[in-house]
Amino acid sequence: MVALLKTFDGGPSLNAEDIKSFERNQTLTLPPPYKEFLLSTNGGRPERDLFTINGLAGNPFGRIHVFFGLNDPVTSCNLDWNLNVFGDRIPADLLPIATTEGIDKICLLIAGSRTGAIFYWDGHARAGERNLYFLANDFASFISSLYADEDSPRRPEP
Numbered sequence: 001m002v003a004l005l006k007t008f009d010g011g012p013s014l015n016a017e018d019i020k021s022f023e024r025n026q027t028l029t030l031p032p033p034y035k036e037f038l039l040s041t042n043g044g045r046p047e048r049d050l051f052t053i054n055g056l057a058g059n060p061f062g063r064i065h066v067f068f069g070l071n072d073p074v075t076s077c078n079l080d081w082n083l084n085v086f087g088d089r090i091p092a093d094l095l096p097i098a099t100t101e102g103i104d105k106i107c108l109l110i111a112g113s114r115t116g117a118i119f120y121w122d123g124h125a126r127a128g129e130r131n132l133y134f135l136a137n138d139f140a141s142f143i144s145s146l147y148a149d150e151d152s153p154r155r156p157e158p
Contacts, residue, residue, distance in 0.1 A: 005037070005143045008155045010044025011072035018070055026083060028095065031116040033139045034108060043069025043077060045153050048146035051106075053120050053133050062120060064106060064146070067098045090121050091132070108139065118142040 019035050030038075049064040068079045075081050082096040082105070090096060090107060098106035103123030109115055118136040125131035136142035 006047045007041045007044030011042040011069035014039055014042050014070055022070055028110050043067040047152060048148045049152050050147050050149060051145060055133055062100055064098045065101045
């Protein structure tokens with residue numbers, strides 16, 4: 001079970017068929033913990049949004065702006081849109097699942113022996129420079145590692 005992460009401003013509620021349809025259309029299989037996350041939140045802005053980037057010189061911390069979902073009315077908040085837009089820049093075995101406030105992405109490894117691992121993709125790295133940084137062995141570990149500070153978003157009061 002994925003550790004609880006409160007998000008807000010996510011996409012509309014999903015069911016298992018929505019996720020299966022995405023997997024068929026993109027010819028990929030999502031790890032069960034990530035599917036569980038989509039079913040419970042469908043993306044959105046996390047209240048715990050900070051993470052550590054080991055090895056990134058000069059910027060060892062990142063802040064998630066939004067986790068992507070499915071069928072979101074905001075096109076740029078959709079998994080398929082991000083996969084299509086960044087697919088030629090991010091390695092083919094990675095699925096962008098979240099973004100910082102810039103171009104950098106949090107990616108889920110969707111193939112190979114380490115399927116499910118989480119990486120940070122540095123969209124500002126120049127050609128030939130390192131642009132991938134390991135964050136966690138799996139989605140649940142990544143979610144558990146997130147933390148908040150005074151600048152982290154808070155769910156608006158009703």
